[in-house]
Amino acid sequence: MLDEPKGPAFLDFPEAPPIDLCEGRTYAEFAGSQLFGETPGVTQGRGDAEGEWMASTYDLIVVGGGIIGCGIAERLRGELSRVCLIDQGPKLGLGASSAAIGGINPHLGDYCLGPLGLMAQHSRDLFPGWINRIASESGTAIPLLPTGLLQVAAGKKEWERLADEVMPILLARDIGAELIDGDHARALEPMLGPDVAGGVVQPRDLAVEPALIMNGLTRILLGDGGPDLLLSATVISVVSRRTEVVVTLAGGRVLTADRVVVAAGHLSHALLDLPDGVFFPVKGQAMEFASPGRGSLSIQCDALVIADGEEHVVFALPRPDGRIAAGVTFEKGTADNVPTAEGRTSILRNLALVLPALTAMPVTRRWAGVRPGTVDAAPVLGYVDDDHRILAATGHYGMGITLAPVTVDLAAKLLLDLPRGHEDRHDLAISSPGRFSGLPAARTESQNPIAH
Ligand SMILES: Cc1cc2nc3c(=O)[nH]c(=O)nc-3n(C[C@H](O)[C@H](O)[C@H](O)COP(=O)(O)OP(=O)(O)OC[C@H]3O[C@@H](n4cnc5c(N)ncnc54)[C@H](O)[C@@H]3O)c2cc1C
Structure with a gap:
């Protein structure tokens, strides 16, 4: 028998005090230590913060080790001999990608009722094959639940x-x-x-735990044939010079490459010359509930609710072991990843309107991440310079897990100059950087590099 909600008192967890497994740390720190363990090799393996042994010239440099950057680096590691993946964090996957809830929902939300939904549907169709390959090559179990x-x-x-x-x-x-x-x-x-x-x-929607995808990608990228990894390294500028791209790191180190992918999540705007206002950060907070003996959700649930005169999103998704991930907040313009008391109160109040039984369950974890928002909610995927050397692969907003397989596939087709079909052309058209009017040329050497 499920506990019945007992009104606002539940917001204070009278039966089960909040257990914050993050122990005061951010989710990113928590995920780094708990999900990847010590991750032997990430900081002591083929790359380190100094990178002294590394080459300085590459076929491809990927900036950003989230699901998009890692996915692209993983896809291209066997195709190009010299690939380098750079992230400013001490480990891969500490950005939005490990903070996502994990709904693969191609037709959810107003924007997905337009052409973006068709791109997301293409990605959903690629999902099982993509996940199976990452799982088998990494030896990581990544359950993909057909929850609908x-x-x-x-x-x-x-x-x-x-x-x-x-x-x-x-x-x-x-x-x-x-x-x-x-x-x-x-x-x-x-x-x-x-x-x-x-x-x-919507019966075809899927559910996955994004941190497990990041875990699998990390293991593959650390294995034989993986790219050079440069961690705890912040890229401050990416400049196209006709015959090569120059990538400058904080501290002054310079690398060059034939091509560069900018997949730096909500910080991509600092490295791409796109008009002001195209990108903005959207903080999202979420929680995880334990449901011992109470059963889990049988289907992912999403709702729009009105509270305090504003529209809010309720989203809840079952994990295979009975945990339930739920949220979420949309805090436009906020770029920190620290969960707040206000965020928790808001999520629980909104959940009580739709899934009241959930608010009686013990909270096992809270976290926050920053979505890479764009002004039209579509990703930015395509070359941003005349010489086709700098490829933007970013701006996936609240759809980056859903859109990861199609983004990786399209980025590989662009970078390897592979044939593109009708669906590819559709998806590249709606995510083209050129859709933003007045697209200026790529950053030149005379401009000051932008930090962060
Ligand atoms: C609470 C929440 C719930 C979500 N739920 C879902 C969901 O259910 N389904 C879904 O499809 N999507 C969901 N999303 C959205 C999804 O998480 C993002 O769209 C996706 O993770 C973006 O991936 P990314 O690789 O572009 O960015 P990130 O994962 O943020 O990776 C970017 C990386 O770039 C690095 N970086 C940045 N700047 C630099 C620099 N200058 N130099 C070096 N490295 C740099 C960062 O350290 C980071 O590791 C959710 C997001 C949030 C916050």
Whole structure:
């Protein structure tokens, strides 16, 4: 029998005091020590902060060791002989990618009802093969759960919006979407609250634990045939010089490469000459609940709710071992990754409107990360200089896990000059850096390098 919500008192965890496994550290620090252990080799292996033994000229340099940069470096490690991956953190995967919840939701949210949803669908179709390959090559178990998604209508008005505006688009996409009423929704997911009016089932959506993908990618990149790794190294400028790209690190070290990929997440704007306002950070906070003996969610749930006169997102996703990850906040313009008391209160208040039973469960972890937001919510994938040497692969906002396989695939096709099909051209068109008017030329040597 599930505990019933007991009103706002639950926000103070009267039965289960909050257990913050992060022990006052940020999630990034927590993930680094807990998920990767000591990660032998990352800091003492083929690369170190000094990088004295390293080459200074490469076929490809990838800036940023999140899911996008690591995915691209992993894909190209066998194709190009000299690849270097640089990250400012002491380990790979300490940015947004380990903080993501892990919903693979191609058709969720207003932006995905447009062309971005089709790109995300292509990525979803690539997901099982991509994950299986990373899992088998790294020896890491990365469960990919076929949970499906219930886009929950918290009230009647939202149910009508889903029926009138969302369903026609989803039906045209032929993804098996189904509109259901409140009773059907509660039969599907008994933890849903009594006010839930129904929702839309998207049966093909998947769930994964992003930190496990980062764990697998890290192991592969550390193995034989992996790239040179330069960690605790901050790139301060990337300059195209017609015959090569010059990459300057804080401290003055200079590397050159035929091509450079900028996959620096929410900090990419400092390395790319794109107009002001294209990129912005969007902090997101999330929590994990333990559900010992109470059962887990049977399906991912997402809802828009109104609280304090503002719209908020409720998102909850089951892990294979019964944990439930839930959140999330969208804090535009905020770029720190420290979970706050306000964030926790907001998440629990919003969850109580949709999945009240969840708020009675012990909280086992809280964390925050920074999404690489873009002004039109689509990623930025393509060359930004006339000589096609600097490739932007960033701006994935709240979709970077979902879009990782298609981004890696397209980046490889661009960098290796492989044939592109109809879908590729569609996806490259909507993520083209050229869509931002007045795209200036790449940074020149006469400009001051930008730190961070
Ligand atoms: C709370 C939360 C929940 C989310 N849930 C989902 C979800 O369910 N599904 C989904 O699809 N997406 C989700 N996302 C979004 C997803 O996490 C991001 O879109 C994705 O991780 C971006 O990956 P990235 O590799 O571009 O960036 P990051 O993972 O941030 O990696 C960028 C890397 O670049 C490095 N770097 C930056 N600047 C420099 C520099 N100058 N020099 C050297 N290195 C540098 C950083 O250290 C970092 O390691 C969520 C995000 C958050 C915060």
